[in-house]
Amino acid sequence: MLEKDCLKMLKILKSRKIKLIGLSVIALQVTDGLLTYAGLAKYGIKAEANPFLANLMVEYGVLETLVVVKFLAIVATLILMKLSSQFSFIREMLAFTCVVYTAFAVLPWSFILIRG
Numbered sequence: 001m002l003e004k005d006c007l008k009m010l011k012i013l014k015s016r017k018i019k020l021i022g023l024s025v026i027a028l029q030v031t032d033g034l035l036t037y038a039g040l041a042k043y044g045i046k047a048e049a050n051p052f053l054a055n056l057m058v059e060y061g062v063l064e065t066l067v068v069v070k071f072l073a074i075v076a077t078l079i080l081m082k083l084s085s086q087f088s089f090i091r092e093m094l095a096f097t098c099v100v101y102t103a104f105a106v107l108p109w110s111f112i113l114i115r116g
Contacts, residue, residue, distance in 0.1 A: 014091075021094045022081040026074050028101040033070040035109035037062065042116060 039047055040062050048054040056065040077094070084090040 015085075018081055018084045018091050018094070021091060021098065022077055024098050025077045025094050025101070028098060028106060029070050029073045029077070032101060032105040032109070033066045035106060035113065037066055039109050039112055042113070047112075 036048070040057070045054050045057050045062065048057060053065060053069065056069075060068075080090050080094060084094070
């Protein structure tokens with residue numbers, strides 16, 4: 001009986017962990033979208049480091065591109081959160097995504113906007 005209770009508790013903890021990580025990724029996506037929009041409003045599309053996104057922004061508009069791209073990223077995050085119970089590596093992958101987004105998207109835009 002104790003073993004079943006321990007396994008149930010571990011499952012609950014893993015579930016909470018993936019929710020926290022997933023919500024962190026979603027929050028970083030929203031933050032990146034807002035900072036990107038502010039940065040591009042101030043400096044223009046030439047400030048966008050991703051050439052694929054810059055081309056989409058020229059073609060469809062900055063706001064439209066950011067809304068669609070961030071929406072797709074959030075949907076993908078939600079799907080990965082759901083799949084994480086079947087594939088344990090997804091938790092680590094999403095946690096790594098938090099680090100990457102913080103280091104290469106949120107912090108750079110923050111520094112650019114603060115300095116500028």
